[in-house]
Amino acid sequence: MVDRNRRLRLDDQLCFSLYAATNAVVRAYRPLLGDLGLTYPQYLVMLALWQDGAAPAHALAARLKLGASAITPLVDKLEAAGLVTRARAADRRVVLVALTEAGRRLEDRVAAAQQAVVCRTGLTEEGLADLRQELKALADRVAAQGGEPQDETI
Template sequence: MLLDDQLCFALYAAQRAVTAAYRPLLDDLGLTYPQYLVLLVLWERGETSVKELAAALRLDYGTVSPLLKRLEGAGLVRRERAVGDERSVLVACTGRGEVLRERAARVPGALLTTTGLGAQEVAHLREQLWNLTERATTAADRH
């Protein structure tokens, strides 16, 4: 059983390499990769509850909360209790966060250029990865 033959290791190595390729692009925006993902959800959905945000990112509340605190400290998002439900916290981009959206729109194209991947390759790879995610989640849920 060789390390390089393990699917889990190939995924781990790819994830680390892709995150590293994103780093200089996101450094220009003053964001970490997880912060970028949070903002992507907010730009797509608008005001969202922390619970929905965590579900979209497939993270737990304890992981999302510090990310939001840092983004709020940077003036990019605001958090407030929902009017109808004090237990629910809503998150939205500030004006400053919305301005960053325009600059961040260049990131996916820049990553394609950096990696040399074509749009079709990316679409196929993304489809395979989501298929794997679904299968692995189903398998994990059975146990």
């Protein structure tokens, strides 16, 4: 028999709070990014490229904590939109993904959309930094305990 005081409650679950917060933030981004021709997962790829520069597709997948097969359709669509290019490296097995001039120009417009979402959070710069750090630390602790799946897709 289950003790009524120990029952699992949805509102007490960390995973549900994270899920609901993530959905709210992604929903806030969706129309702003849509106006710029990006989906949220494509936005993440572009962020990585703006920050880190050209990268092998497998490194992009690792950076975004995605499986290798999940990055290909994202890059396909970004390439079709003229925002990135792909080229084979000296090692023909490695595909390098780089921004085009149009991809570089998009960064300023995306920054405005990102700032609009930040404003919607109601958090200060310090509050955002603290929250990001705490979430990163949480993810690191869970991953260190073997709680991270091997192949994620967005």
